[in-house]
Amino acid sequence: MSKLLLKNVSKIYDNEISAVRDFNLEIKDKEFVIFVGPSGCGKSTTLRMIAGLEEISQGELWMDGKLINFIESKDRNLAMVFQNYALYPYMTVYDNLAFSLQIRNVPKKEIHKKVRETASLLQIEDLLWRKPNALSGGQKQRVAIGSAIIRQPNIFLMDEPLSNLDAKLRGQMRVELAKLHKELSTTIIYVTHDQTEAMTLGTKIVVMKDGMIQQIASPKILYENPRNLFVAGFIGTPTMNFIEAEVTTKNRRLYLEFNYKKIKLNDILNHTLYAKGYVNEKVIIGIRPNDIEIIADKEYKHADTFTIYPNRREILGAQANVYFDIGEKNYLVCVDTEDEIILNEAMQIRFNQEKLHLFDANTQENILYENKNTRSSK
Ligand SMILES: Nc1ncnc2c1ncn2[C@@H]1O[C@H](COP(=O)(O)OP(=O)(O)O)[C@@H](O)[C@H]1O
Ligand SMILES: [Mg+2]
Structure with missing residues (x-):
């Protein structure tokens, strides 16, 4: 013992x-x-x-x-x-x-x-x-x-x-x-x-x-x-994507804005960010490459999707890595190799907001940490 x-x-x-x-x-x-x-x-x-x-x-x-x-x-x-x-x-x-x-x-x-x-x-x-x-x-x-x-x-x-x-x-x-x-x-x-x-x-x-x-x-x-x-970036492969963003508001709904892009947040995130006082504050979005969806329908546009231009694809087997830029930084989304990806052509993606992480830009603490803890302990 x-x-x-x-x-x-x-x-x-x-x-x-x-x-x-x-x-x-x-x-x-x-x-x-x-x-x-x-x-x-x-x-x-x-x-x-x-x-x-x-x-x-x-x-x-x-x-x-x-x-x-x-x-x-x-x-x-x-x-x-x-x-x-x-x-x-x-x-x-x-x-x-x-x-x-x-x-x-x-x-x-x-x-x-x-x-x-x-x-x-x-x-x-x-x-x-x-x-x-x-x-x-x-x-x-x-x-x-x-x-x-x-x-x-x-x-x-x-x-x-x-x-x-x-x-x-x-x-x-x-x-x-x-x-x-x-x-x-x-x-x-x-x-x-x-x-x-x-x-x-x-x-x-x-x-x-x-x-x-x-x-x-x-x-x-x-x-x-x-x-x-730190933990978010250290644990998991491929590494989580991080994007600096600002929480903005319009008609009592919250959005994440970054580099001329804007995504509408779901009810839970909307509520949490209001409750924690993050309206108009700077945050860092964390999203794993597996938690980004690509929208196949080219005409489809919704308040929680945005446009990217894929610039590189690596086929690993059944899965492929697709890279794209937002501003100066390079990001990664994991897709099925079968998915049709045309390099340098506009493509819509959406972050799975159930899997989205948000960090305080000053303290780098996970803003949603307690939320998830109480959710997962139920
Ligand atoms: N004998 C020692 N004397 C002085 N500094 C040390 C000594 N051993 C380790 N350090 C320092 O302590 C820190 C932690 O080292 P260490 O415990 O070996 O880290 P890790 O095992 O995580 O790589 C480092 O900054 C290292 O340079
Ligand atoms: Mg050691």
């Missing part, structure tokens, strides 16, 4: 770099938690503070109801796997796996049993007598994971463990890690800068930027209801 609680944890390095600020997180037993964010946002620092490899500057770290700020790393019953595999080059795979048990004076027979079990779990039974330099990157990574799980730690910490592997192998290892988590039933904290990896692996994702937590949520909620502009 292992529960972890970080309360107002901060890290200021000696050079006065504030790497982690006021980090609050509760991790339940057997949870698979992901820390994700761009390089330098404080993911590794946080993980290393949990591991006891880095001093906590401020705040509290609790494990199973015990304050462990000053407990040494080796007494925290956790194991860590890094990006570079940290295997002993002169030892066989067998000895690499056995090492952490040997130094704890575990009886030989038991070591043998555990090495066999671990090797079978990770499908590396055939490699036990090889040395690390005779292994591929993926095999080395399995051995590194094996040597961490063999002592059955309460918490398993992984810092970008797959980033040295090629894309295909990364995909395979992701599936295996998810399986492994089920079989081991331990708590895993996993660090990555790759949002796809985070979305496919995690049940609880902590999105970080500049040392601060931006949002903690499931993949689905992060995608559908990002708390702010």
Whole structure:
């Protein structure tokens, strides 16, 4: 059993770099938690503070109801796997796996049993007598994971463990890690800068930027209801389109105006923007490329559609990416490859307003965040 609680944890390095600020997180037993964010946002620092490899500057770290700020790393019953595999080059795979048990004076027979079990779990039974330099990157990574799980730690910490592997192998290892988590039933904290990896692996994702937590949520909620502009742009591929706009009014109806275009808002958005005082204010529209409809009927014009001129098309298979400009900026809509698109000819599109996001142009907070939260919790 292992529960972890970080309360107002901060890290200021000696050079006065504030790497982690006021980090609050509760991790339940057997949870698979992901820390994700761009390089330098404080993911590794946080993980290393949990591991006891880095001093906590401020705040509290609790494990199973015990304050462990000053407990040494080796007494925290956790194991860590890094990006570079940290295997002993002169030892066989067998000895690499056995090492952490040997130094704890575990009886030989038991070591043998555990090495066999671990090797079978990770499908590396055939490699036990090889040395690390005779292994591929993926095999080395399995051995590194094996040597961490063999002592059955309460918490398993992984810092970008797959980033040295090629894309295909990364995909395979992701599936295996998810399986492994089920079989081991331990708590895993996993660090990555790759949002796809985070979305496919995690049940609880902590999105970080500049040392601060931006949002903690499931993949689905992060995608559908990002708390702010950063999360919206970081999560999801292809990236969300952002358009600077102004909320205007005519006959008590609200419109979004941008670059000589004007779209009429639906009742819900109309009501919300009135209620929150956004009339005549600047906002940023966020719309995912999949949430834009193209209007096939060339004659059709409606108050919520507008004209674009597609300037490039990339066929990906059943789907295609179509690019267009609004003002100086380039935008993307995903269409079916079958859809008729004539480049540089006028075309009507409509934003699916149920999926539209609106951000405050000053604070970059999601104006509709609470709305959606109450809607989805019903
Ligand atoms: N040992 C250190 N001394 C001083 N600054 C550090 C040290 N380690 C990391 N940093 C700084 O702390 C910030 C967070 O780094 P890190 O936790 O490694 O980020 P991430 O793992 O998200 O890429 C960065 O600005 C980095 O330069
Ligand atoms: Mg890092």
